[in-house]
Amino acid sequence: MSKLAQLRSAALPFVTRAHRGGRLRRYVLLSVLLGILTLVLGAWVSFGSGPFEAEIRRGFGLEESRWLREQQEFVIVVDSREEFAQMSAQAASLPYDHHSMDWNRPKDAYDDAVRFVTQATWTDAPRGAYALRDRAANLLSSHGLSNNPPDPDTYYTYFSWHDQQNVERLEAILAADLTPTVELYRSPLTVVDGIRLTGAIAGGIFSLLLLVIAPLLVGTQMAQEVHENTLMPLTGTALRTRELILGMAAGALSIVGILAAPQALILLATVAAAGYLLPALGGIAVAVVGCFFLSMLGQLLGYALGSQRTPGVLGMGLLAFFGFIGMIGAAFGLAPHKQTIGVFALLPEAATTHLFRSSLLPHELFFNNWRLAHQADFAIAVGTVGIGLLGLLGLRALERRVGRTGGSALTRSEALLGAFVTTVLVILANPARNASYTPIEASFLITLALLSVPFAIFLMMRAPFAQHGAERKPLPVVALLSELALWAGLHGVITLAALGRPELIAAVHPMVFAYLGWYLLVLGLLSLRVVARPMGIGARVWVAFSALFAMFAFPHMAAWMRPWGHHGAADALLFLQVSPFLGFVQAVLLVLIPWTLWRSLRRAA
Amino acid sequence: MDVELRDLSKTYDGASWAVRELTLKIPSGSIFGLIGPNGAGKSTTLRMLATVVAPSGGELLFDGNPLPKDPSEIRRQIGFLGDGNPLYKQMSPAEYLRFFGQCYRLPAAELEEAIEDTLVTFDLAGKRDTPSGQLSKGMRQRLLIARCLIHRPRLLLLDEPADGLDPRSRSDLRAILLKAKERGVTILVSSHILRELDDLCDSMAIIQRGRLVVAGPVDEIIEGYDVSRFVYRLRLLDEPGEDGKEGPGVRRALEVLREHRVLVEKTDVEDGQPTITIQVQGDEALMADVLAALVAAKVRVVTASRLRSRLEDVYNRLSDDRVN
Numbered sequence: 001m002s003k004l005a006q007l008r009s010a011a012l013p014f015v016t017r018a019h020r021g022g023r024l025r026r027y028v029l030l031s032v033l034l035g036i037l038t039l040v041l042g043a044w045v046s047f048g049s050g051p052f053e054a055e056i057r058r059g060f061g062l063e064e065s066r067w068l069r070e071q072q073e074f075v076i077v078v079d080s081r082e083e084f085a086q087m088s089a090q091a092a093s094l095p096y097d098h099h100s101m102d103w104n105r106p107k108d109a110y111d112d113a114v115r116f117v118t119q120a121t122w123t124d125a126p127r128g129a130y131a132l133r134d135r136a137a138n139l140l141s142s143h144g145l146s147n148n149p150p151d152p153d154t155y156y157t158y159f160s161w162h163d164q165q166n167v168e169r170l171e172a173i174l175a176a177d178l179t180p181t182v183e184l185y186r187s188p189l190t191v192v193d194g195i196r197l198t199g200a201i202a203g204g205i206f207s208l209l210l211l212v213i214a215p216l217l218v219g220t221q222m223a224q225e226v227h228e229n230t231l232m233p234l235t236g237t238a239l240r241t242r243e244l245i246l247g248m249a250a251g252a253l254s255i256v257g258i259l260a261a262p263q264a265l266i267l268l269a270t271v272a273a274a275g276y277l278l279p280a281l282g283g284i285a286v287a288v289v290g291c292f293f294l295s296m297l298g299q300l301l302g303y304a305l306g307s308q309r310t311p312g313v314l315g316m317g318l319l320a321f322f323g324f325i326g327m328i329g330a331a332f333g334l335a336p337h338k339q340t341i342g343v344f345a346l347l348p349e350a351a352t353t354h355l356f357r358s359s360l361l362p363h364e365l366f367f368n369n370w371r372l373a374h375q376a377d378f379a380i381a382v383g384t385v386g387i388g389l390l391g392l393l394g395l396r397a398l399e400r401r402v403g404r405t406g407g408s409a410l411t412r413s414e415a416l417l418g419a420f421v422t423t424v425l426v427i428l429a430n431p432a433r434n435a436s437y438t439p440i441e442a443s444f445l446i447t448l449a450l451l452s453v454p455f456a457i458f459l460m461m462r463a464p465f466a467q468h469g470a471e472r473k474p475l476p477v478v479a480l481l482s483e484l485a486l487w488a489g490l491h492g493v494i495t496l497a498a499l500g501r502p503e504l505i506a507a508v509h510p511m512v513f514a515y516l517g518w519y520l521l522v523l524g525l526l527s528l529r530v531v532a533r534p535m536g537i538g539a540r541v542w543v544a545f546s547a548l549f550a551m552f553a554f555p556h557m558a559a560w561m562r563p564w565g566h567h568g569a570a571d572a573l574l575f576l577q578v579s580p581f582l583g584f585v586q587a588v589l590l591v592l593i594p595w596t597l598w599r600s601l602r603r604a605a
Numbered sequence: 606m607d608v609e610l611r612d613l614s615k616t617y618d619g620a621s622w623a624v625r626e627l628t629l630k631i632p633s634g635s636i637f638g639l640i641g642p643n644g645a646g647k648s649t650t651l652r653m654l655a656t657v658v659a660p661s662g663g664e665l666l667f668d669g670n671p672l673p674k675d676p677s678e679i680r681r682q683i684g685f686l687g688d689g690n691p692l693y694k695q696m697s698p699a700e701y702l703r704f705f706g707q708c709y710r711l712p713a714a715e716l717e718e719a720i721e722d723t724l725v726t727f728d729l730a731g732k733r734d735t736p737s738g739q740l741s742k743g744m745r746q747r748l749l750i751a752r753c754l755i756h757r758p759r760l761l762l763l764d765e766p767a768d769g770l771d772p773r774s775r776s777d778l779r780a781i782l783l784k785a786k787e788r789g790v791t792i793l794v795s796s797h798i799l800r801e802l803d804d805l806c807d808s809m810a811i812i813q814r815g816r817l818v819v820a821g822p823v824d825e826i827i828e829g830y831d832v833s834r835f836v837y838r839l840r841l842l843d844e845p846g847e848d849g850k851e852g853p854g855v856r857r858a859l860e861v862l863r864e865h866r867v868l869v870e871k872t873d874v875e876d877g878q879p880t881i882t883i884q885v886q887g888d889e890a891l892m893a894d895v896l897a898a899l900v901a902a903k904v905r906v907v908t909a910s911r912l913r914s915r916l917e918d919v920y921n922r923l924s925d926d927r928v929n
Contacts, residue, residue, distance in 0.1 A: 013707035017693075020700050233690045233752075236657045237708035238681040404658060 010243035014251025035262030042198025199270025203356030217252035219298025226306030241403030283355030290348025296394030345383030346429035409461035419487035441561035519553035525597035606759040613663035638802035638809035646815040647795035655685035684753030694738030709756035743774035842905040
């Protein structure tokens with residue numbers, strides 16, 4: 001049996017289970033309805049004349065603000081036929097009786113236009129604009145309006161003959177003979193724009209399904225299997241552990257696949273009709289890789305926490321987690337900035353959103369800026385490979401956990417690879433990396449703080465499996481801490497190499513290394529303490545307190561990294577600057593925390 | 606399938622042993638009982654045999670062959686019911702069996718046939734589309750065992766299969782196991798309820814604290830430990846004696862029992878009727894003689910029920926821990 005056939009055969013029971021009874025029919029129906037809803041939503045947002053739809057269009061940069069348009073085109077835009085009739089009558093009565101105290105929009109627009117034209121006639125014009133300036137002066141005189149210089153204390157209207165928008169507005173006013181045109185509001189989008197917007201909505205729903213819903217379902221299902229102790233019988237069937245994990249994921253993903261298929265079709269159809277195919281295909285590929293990684297992450301979380309929390313609680317936690325990451329990613333993708341392009345490497349949600357947007361509604365940031373576009377493509381390519389590798393590592397870890405094979409979830413080299421990949425991705429994503437105003441030490445500390453979480457997870461995965469009575473097993477604490485130190489060293493080397501300033505290492509104060517070493521020691525001990533030994537309430541409180549206290553290493557490192565200023569002995573303990581007592585407490589805790597953690601790990605041995 | 610365990614050991618922590626140097630031979634087509642108190646290592650042994658837990662030491666041989674590196678093929682020949690594995694409450698019996706049949710990679714046509722056969726065999730055909738959560742406990746247990754047999758395994762491993770079953774369901778289970786045995790399936794059953802296994806097993810092993818205490822054919826073990834006694838409880842119909850002492854019927858019965866060299870463990874009164882618990886040092890023929898003598902002496906015996914099996918006696922003699 002080929003590998004693909006084996007995988008299909010492994011997925012069959014879980015897919016059949018997911019589709020049993022009338023479920024398949026219901027999913028297909030829901031999928032079709034979702035597809036129709038996308039089309040309706042696309043048409044509504046594209047061509048609807050309500051304020052909500054208009055706001056969405058403006059958010060995508062497809063429509064300029066109504067005020068700007070009224071100014072620029074010298075029109076009055078109204079929302080109803082009644083308003084249209086009223087405004088048209090008021091506009092027809094222009095120029096108005098100056099004794100009347102009534103205010104209306106046509107009057108206001110007329111006055112504004114008169115001031116604007118007057119200002120234009122009193123502003124020095126380049127030779128090429130003389131004719132237009134004369135036309136403006138003639139217009140005023142033809143309406144019996146004085147061409148006195150505008151009173152700067154009463155009204156101030158800016159005009160510049162060198163501002164194309166000002167000139168265009170003047171032309172519009174002259175063409176309208178000082179009488180604004182009243183227009184009933186309708187969406188300015190063309191059919192092509194509507195197709196693009198519909199495709200963008202489909203892309204958004206597609207991303208949501210693959211990058212939020214899919215890992216949520218996969219993780220919750222694993223949690224349920226663990227919680228209800230139904231996983232063990234499955235490990236005794238003819239499925240290999242890897243097949244079991246992938247098969248389980250396939251069951252949940254088949255539902256997502258059914259729901260996402262029409263969205264992908266709509267996306268590709270709209271792209272084929274009115275967009276760029278390559279970014280869309282790239283977006284789908286990134287979404288699939290991201291879905292794989294996040295599904296493995298969801299399964300790992302479900303497996304690790306399924307025995308401690310109910311699937312419902314865990315599901316809500318996963319939804320919050322993946323939803324939060326998804327929203328952040330979508331925000332970065334929808335509104336990119338040259339400093340945040342690197343985030344595309346770290347968050348597949350950001351990369352997917354960016355690519356789908358680029359295929360249909362490209363952001364102006366990338367217009368004629370090939371360098372930036374290439375940077376984005378590079379970040380996405382590196383990120384996709386990295387995320388894919390992390391997904392594979394997650395699969396390996398799950399395989400060992402579920403199959404209870406191997407001593408730990410990851411081997412030393414796998415953990416090193418994971419640390420390297422996350423380091424590269426985090427350094428790429430660091431917004432301060434390219435900022436000339438960001439100090440180098442800030443860049444280093446930001447990435448170190450971000451990497452603390454994955455490093456802690458990798459170290460937990462390196463700890464030998466905890467089983468009943470595991471407290472009696474000797475834990476290779478020193479060897480594991482050495483691995484963490486190696487990863488941190490790798491991070492330092494890559495950071496300096498990325499900055500292109502390797503000589504900076506010599507300028508670092510020894511106190512920075514002292515705090516860095518202390519932080520890594522505590523981070524490692526905390527990670528091992530959490531997974532390798534049972535935790536009572538007291539231990540939990542102490543671990544949480546220690547984790548909070550460990551964060552104080554960062555301001556200390558930052559303080560001692562400053563290349564300027566005098567470093568006194570008091571700077572070694574920042575709390576000492578508040579009070580001698582707090583300084584003493586800090587000094588005690590600096591020793592007590594690692595000592596207690598070390599003791600709890602070694603004592604059991 | 607012939608199964609052999611050679612010095613099989615398992616430690617979860619590198620310090621304490623769940624199973625230690627367990628050596629057993631389970632002949633093909635036999636029913637083998639694994640007996641021991643809770644925590645003796647029965648479940649761990651079965652999990653190692655089911656290849657869901659890797660041994661820390663020793664060797665497992667299936668049909669004389671060591672366990673391959675990829676055990677998925679051997680798992681297709683094993684049906685394993687672990688301790689405390691529940692059903693999927695939303696799945697019907699047919700869906701549940703289909704799910705596991707596919708996990709064992711049964712071809713579609715063969716699977717559908719097997720599902721129908723199994724539902725009938727386990728008397729679940731009438732509930733084939735009922736969600737498992739709505740089945741009675743006995744039905745759920747039957748379904749769990751049915752799941753282990755859906756792929757026609759050659760080795761059936763059952764960990765406490767009769768847990769929570771009523772007498773009728775236990776009797777059904779016994780019949781199902783005997784039927785499977787007729788098909789040549791090797792069956793390994795663990796239990797701490799010895800009466801479940803007494804007449805069912807061909808061979809058995811007693812393990813305690815992860816170590817083997819004794820193993821072999823049931824009859825040989827019983828004979829080897831010189832347990833040729835049965836414990837019975839007799840319920841009599843008798844008038845109460847004066848001052849709360851035994852009535853005339855009980856006195857007569859005790860006299861007859863003494864004549865037949867029967868050991869009286871205790872006399873009691875249950876529901877207003879006198880009872881006598883006795884040990885008969887011999888086979889069932891001797892008990893028949895005793896009963897005949899009691900009837901001849903005009904003792905009005907209402908019931909005579911066996912309390913403990915011989916296997917239980919062997920176990921009690923061998924073990925430090927008593928089991929029910």
